[in-house]
Amino acid sequence: MKENEAKRIRSGGIDLHIHTTVSDGTDTPEEAVEKVRGAGLSLFSVTDHDAIKAAKTVPALLGAGDPRFVSGVEFSCRDGKGKYHVLGYGFNPASEALNRVVSHGKMLRSGKLLDRVAILREKYGIEFPEDEIFRLLSECNPGKPHLANLMIRYGYVSSIGEAMDKYLNLLPSAPEYVSPEEAIDGILRGGGIPVLAHPLFGSGRERLDESEMIRRLDRLTGYGLLGVEAFYSGFSPEQIKATLELAGKYDLLVTAGSDYHGTNKTVKLGETGLPAPSEYPAAFLRFLDRLGV
Amino acid sequence: MNTEKQIRIPLSGRIDSTNASDVEGKILGELSGCGADCAVVLDFDKLDYISSAGLRVILRLKKTWNDLSVENVSPDIFETLEMTGFTEMMTVKKAYRVVSVEGCEVIGEGANGKVYRIDSDNVVKTYKNADALSEIQHEREVARLALILGVPTAISYDVVRVGDSYGSVFELLDAKSFSKLLASEPDKYDFCVSEYVKMLKKIHSIEVPAGKLPSVKENMLRRIERMKDGLPDGLGNKLLKMTEEIPESDRMIHGDYHTKNVVLAGNEVLLIDMDTLSVGDPIFEFVFMYNAYVGYSEYDPEIVRNFQGFSAETARRFWHDSLAGCLGTKDEKEIAAFEEKVRCLSYGYLIEWGTRHPGDANRAATIALWKERLIELLRRVDSLVFDFEQGDGASGDALDVEATNENLDAVTDFVNARLDAAGCGAKAKMQIDLAVEEIFVNIANYAYAPEIGRATVRVAVSDDPLTVTITFIDRGVPYDPLKKDDPDLTLSAEDREIGGLGIFMTKKMMDDVIYEYRDGQNVLTLKKRL
Numbered sequence: 001m002k003e004n005e006a007k008r009i010r011s012g013g014i015d016l017h018i019h020t021t022v023s024d025g026t027d028t029p030e031e032a033v034e035k036v037r038g039a040g041l042s043l044f045s046v047t048d049h050d051a052i053k054a055a056k057t058v059p060a061l062l063g064a065g066d067p068r069f070v071s072g073v074e075f076s077c078r079d080g081k082g083k084y085h086v087l088g089y090g091f092n093p094a095s096e097a098l099n100r101v102v103s104h105g106k107m108l109r110s111g112k113l114l115d116r117v118a119i120l121r122e123k124y125g126i127e128f129p130e131d132e133i134f135r136l137l138s139e140c141n142p143g144k145p146h147l148a149n150l151m152i153r154y155g156y157v158s159s160i161g162e163a164m165d166k167y168l169n170l171l172p173s174a175p176e177y178v179s180p181e182e183a184i185d186g187i188l189r190g191g192g193i194p195v196l197a198h199p200l201f202g203s204g205r206e207r208l209d210e211s212e213m214i215r216r217l218d219r220l221t222g223y224g225l226l227g228v229e230a231f232y233s234g235f236s237p238e239q240i241k242a243t244l245e246l247a248g249k250y251d252l253l254v255t256a257g258s259d260y261h262g263t264n265k266t267v268k269l270g271e272t273g274l275p276a277p278s279e280y281p282a283a284f285l286r287f288l289d290r291l292g293v
Numbered sequence: 294m295n296t297e298k299q300i301r302i303p304l305s306g307r308i309d310s311t312n313a314s315d316v317e318g319k320i321l322g323e324l325s326g327c328g329a330d331c332a333v334v335l336d337f338d339k340l341d342y343i344s345s346a347g348l349r350v351i352l353r354l355k356k357t358w359n360d361l362s363v364e365n366v367s368p369d370i371f372e373t374l375e376m377t378g379f380t381e382m383m384t385v386k387k388a389y390r391v392v393s394v395e396g397c398e399v400i401g402e403g404a405n406g407k408v409y410r411i412d413s414d415n416v417v418k419t420y421k422n423a424d425a426l427s428e429i430q431h432e433r434e435v436a437r438l439a440l441i442l443g444v445p446t447a448i449s450y451d452v453v454r455v456g457d458s459y460g461s462v463f464e465l466l467d468a469k470s471f472s473k474l475l476a477s478e479p480d481k482y483d484f485c486v487s488e489y490v491k492m493l494k495k496i497h498s499i500e501v502p503a504g505k506l507p508s509v510k511e512n513m514l515r516r517i518e519r520m521k522d523g524l525p526d527g528l529g530n531k532l533l534k535m536t537e538e539i540p541e542s543d544r545m546i547h548g549d550y551h552t553k554n555v556v557l558a559g560n561e562v563l564l565i566d567m568d569t570l571s572v573g574d575p576i577f578e579f580v581f582m583y584n585a586y587v588g589y590s591e592y593d594p595e596i597v598r599n600f601q602g603f604s605a606e607t608a609r610r611f612w613h614d615s616l617a618g619c620l621g622t623k624d625e626k627e628i629a630a631f632e633e634k635v636r637c638l639s640y641g642y643l644i645e646w647g648t649r650h651p652g653d654a655n656r657a658a659t660i661a662l663w664k665e666r667l668i669e670l671l672r673r674v675d676s677l678v679f680d681f682e683q684g685d686g687a688s689g690d691a692l693d694v695e696a697t698n699e700n701l702d703a704v705t706d707f708v709n710a711r712l713d714a715a716g717c718g719a720k721a722k723m724q725i726d727l728a729v730e731e732i733f734v735n736i737a738n739y740a741y742a743p744e745i746g747r748a749t750v751r752v753a754v755s756d757d758p759l760t761v762t763i764t765f766i767d768r769g770v771p772y773d774p775l776k777k778d779d780p781d782l783t784l785s786a787e788d789r790e791i792g793g794l795g796i797f798m799t800k801k802m803m804d805d806v807i808y809e810y811r812d813g814q815n816v817l818t819l820k821k822r823l
Contacts, residue, residue: 099381107352107382114349121310133345137377 009068009293010285011277012042013270016072016089017197017229017257023048023074023141026262033061039269043293045072047087047257050105050141050178055093070291073098074197075105075183078175081219084196086183087229087255090291091192098190101182108176109141116147119171126156126167144168184223193290195227195255196220198234199243210242217250227287231256231273240273244281253287299332300324305339308347317350324358333358338365338388348377355383362386392417392453392460410465417453417460425459426452428568433461435506436567442499442545446564467559471552475611476602486611488562489555490618496564497575497681499545509546509573510539513580513638520645523664528671532641535677542574550578551585552601552611575681579616579631580638586612588639591666592659630812633670634677640667680766680812696737696748696767704733704750708763711752715761717823724802725761728819731795732765732774740769740815759823760804767815773808774817775800 019025020032027035029046036044044067046054055071062069073088091098117133120126128150136142136150148163157163184194199213217225230243231254247254256272259265274280302323308316324333333354337343355361362384366374371387374380394409394417401408405428406420420428429452436448449461471489474481517536521529547554548569556563586608590596594605601608617628640663647660692707694700708729712722729750736748749766774796800806805820 103378103381106378107355110378110382111349111352111356114345114352117345118310118349130344134373134377137345137348 006293009042010280010288012067013040014043014256014274015039015041015258015260015270015272016043016045016047016070016255017074017087017232017259017272018044018046018072018269019048019074019259019261019264020046020054022046022051022053024143024145024261024264026264029054029058030061032262033058033066035269036067041067041270043068043070043288045070045089045257047072047074048141049074049076050102050109052091052093052098052102055091068293070293071192073102073187073192075101075180075187076177077180077183078177079179079181082216083177084180084216084220085198086180086187086220086225087195087197087257088183088187088190088192089195089255091187091190093190095186095190095192098186098192101178101186104182105178106141108178109143110137112173112176113137113142113147115173116144116168116171120147120167124167126151126154128154180220181223184220184225188224193226193253193287194224195229195253196225197229197257198232198259199228199246210246213246217246217252221250221252225252227253227255227283229257230254230281231284233258233260233267233271233273235273237273244283247283252283253290254281254283255287256284298330299334300327301334301336303336303339305341307342307344308340308350309342309344310346313344313346313350316347317353320350320354324354327358329357329359331358332360332362335361335363336365337363337367337370340367340370343370343373348373348379351379351383364388389452389454389459392455392462394419394455394460406460411462414465415462416465417455417462418449419455419460420458429459429461432568435570438501438505439545439564439567439570442501444496444499444545444564445561446567447558466556466563468556468563471555471557472601472603474557475552475607482611485552486614486618488557489552489611489615492555492562492564493547493550493578493615493619496547496550497544497578500543501545501572503543506545506570506572508541509548509571509577510536510541512571513577513642516645517641520641520648523644523648524668524671528668531671532637532667535674536638536641539574539576539677543572544575546571546573546575546578548578548581549585550582574679576635576677576679577638579619579635580642582615583612583632583635583639584643588636588643588663592662593655627812631679633674634679637667637670637674637677640664640670676811678811680814680816690753691749691751693747693749696733696740696746696769698734698737701730701733701737705729707750708752711754712761712823715754715759715823717761721821721823725763725819725821728799728803728821729763731799732817732819735774735795736765736767736769736815739772740767754823761821761823763819763821765815765817765819768813769815771810772815773810775806775808 018032020027020029022029025032025048032046046058048054050073052071052073055073058069070089071091071093075086075088077084077086088098113136117128132150136146139146144164145160147168148157148160151157151163151167152159157166187194228243228247230240230247235243244254256274258267258269258271260267260269300323302320304316327333335351351363363374364386365388366385367388371385374385379385392411394411397409397411399407400410400416405422406418408416408418411417422428433449436446439446440448447463447466449463451462453460453462471485475485514533514536517533521533523529524532547564548571549566554564554566556565586597590605590608597605597608613628616632617623620628620631622628643663644660644667647656647663652659690711692704694703705726708725709722712725717725733748733750740746740748746767746769751764751766753762754760755762799819803819803821807818809816
């Protein structure tokens with residue numbers, strides 16, 4: 001890449017963690033691209049849950065002078081030791097190995113959706129037309145919020161909260177996710193960089209302390225993890241600092257993302273906690289190098 | 294306990310929320326004892342409808358039996374499976390559409406089946422053979438391979454059931470075969486020859502990845518093996534030996550390249566009937582061409598008119614002119630010399646074919662004629678090897694120039710450009726440049742003196758190990774520079790014979806230097822590992 005192009009990208013805003021309607025964001029990929037332009041970002045990635053559709057469609061939406069796009073994904077993973085979100089960057093969206101992980105994730109999600117539909121019908125007599133269920137299955141990764149919306153539309157409940165509290169959160173559901181090992185392996189085989197998302201933040205109640213975090217990184221780096229998301233909208237300056245130190249210990253790359261979900265979260269695009277470009281840590285610059293930007 | 298590695302379970306009727314758990318129970322019963330590594334095939338041939346409850350059953354099975362696939366899926370159900378992403382999660386094979394050709398217009402007929410027009414936009418090609426399906430699949434695969442490798446061709450977009458057999462469906466091309474063009478528009482003759490030659494050169498320029506296509510030479514050797522004992526005086530063994538000596542090659546061969554298989558669709562020239570695609574030396578292609586235009590009808594000229602729709606004279610003229618075009622020469626002697634090599638193989642092929650296939654009343658006389666001509670040829674022809682790279686002008690990686698000292702720079706520039714592209718190091722490049730200069734200047738000064746003639750310089754780079762091969766070809770006086778004794782380096786410079794040092798240096802610096810005189814040409818080859 002030309003040097004001044006690299007300079008332009010590295011001196012502008014960066015957000016590598018964005019969700020669209022392909023998963024649980026509220027912006028379509030087209031709207032997200034429009035907002036990325038409006039926010040003046042120079043580098044961005046769309047990281048939908050368990051789906052790489054945006055990596056295939058976004059490049060066609062971009063033209064000369066537009067921000068640089070990096071293919072991305074966020075896999076929801078679980079193994080015997082806990083739940084993790086694993087980000088992948090800069091992969092080839094046509095990679096067979098990576099698509100296998102995506103379709104495995106999709107299969108598990110579809111299975112859970114169909115289980116919930118079956119239980120709603122058998123236990124509560126809540127039924128939907130077949131074409132509605134097929135349409136839900138055809139989404140890249142349908143989940144509980146999608147079912148809740150359907151329950152509202154067919155008059156079974158009046159709000160998402162009611163659907164969740166009275167029904168969906170009470171349904172037994174198999175804790176089935178792709179394993180972190182599988183996700184990391186798929187990203188690597190697809191030519192991408194596997195990164196642990198918002199590591200200290202954990203997921204909900206499963207927030208970790210540092211010693212647990214170290215055990216976790218020992219395991220994930222063993223599978224081939226190459227980076228951690230150190231700059232994250234939900235992090236305090238102390239958490240960013242702690243994560244950067246961890247990254248240093250493990251010689252990991254670091255990334256930056258907001259976890260923007262449109263109107264589903266209050267986070268704004270580009271809100272990552274990154275310092276001014278002149279103060280980017282070396283591990284973040286190495287990540288940019290590795291992406292080729 | 295079921296120890297089968299694959300188990301096939303037919304499903305029928307409807308699967309919906311009212312019977313999904315019964316169906317699941319039944320399937321699990323059939324799978325009892327099947328390990329997780331068992332391949333499970335759900336046969337949807339008789340299935341009319343599947344609801345989301347049925348999809349749930351499939352997903353639950355897939356969790357245990359990862360190698361689960363679904364076959365014979367109707368278009369409606371396929372649509373559901375595709376929309377819901379199931380086609381990405383497991384192997385789903387569509388049922389073949391059933392097409393009736395009753396009352397349809399027959400628009401073509403070949404040895405293996407008929408071509409019907411099934412509606413205004415589509416034709417279906419049916420196959421007579423019992424294992425039509427594997428034949429269709431083979432043709433689709435090789436056609437796709439050819440297209441990927443750059444040959445313009447038509448590919449069938451669907452396989453369908455036709456009665457008890459199968460057919461492949463093509464879009465109806467508004468196309469006219471070259472046979473029809475030659476028969477009905479004689480003024481298109483030159484156009485046909487030139488496009489036909491262009492297409493053939495394209496086919497032969499393609500290197501096919503190993504293992505993708507059968508070897509035409511092996512096929513020919515099998516045929517000659519079967520017919521050789523019918524020839525007198527060991528001539529059969531001579532033919533077999535000469536065929537064995539034809540170099541192996543990974544060049545694409547169409548295998549049935551005649552004017553019925555080249556069509557003009559709009560402005561585009563397409564190659565069709567790809568089932569005979571193979572790899573080998575281009576001489577074999579000319580064997581099939583000769584047979585199509587001349588060989589089969591050598592006893593009875595009406596055969597070619599019935600097959601191609603034009604006269605035996607036109608056929609022979611087309612064969613001659615396209616041969617001249619392919620060889621890039623107007624030299625009748627050269628053309629005739631090559632044709633003799635081709636005919637040796639052609640007659641061998643025809644005699645073997647004629648003996649195995651039933652024929653008309655003329656068959657015995659036809660075979661006798663082929664045999665007589667083959668015997669006559671085999672007494673004279675001593676090699677079937679032919680260098681197709683010659684006379685190719687500057688196309689590809691060859692440069693054809695007047696052999697003069699003024700052209701030395703053009704030659705070294707040409708060679709250096711290819712060395713640079715191959716990532717050749719400075720030292721090897723300097724050594725090669727010196728060798729190239731030595732050889733080319735020799736040709737310029739001595740090959741045609743006092744006249745001026747032409748020389749061809751060809752550069753090929755091959756991998757593993759990275760090697761450059763440079764070939765110099767001229768038609769000058771036969772001269773083998775390697776026969777010259779190495780100079781006696783113990784003598785002082787004044788006492789040494791002039792000349793000879795250059796070729797000595799060339800031999801030292803190159804890894805291999807080979808001289809051949811063949812078909813009236815000096816061919817000097819330098820090889821250097823990079």
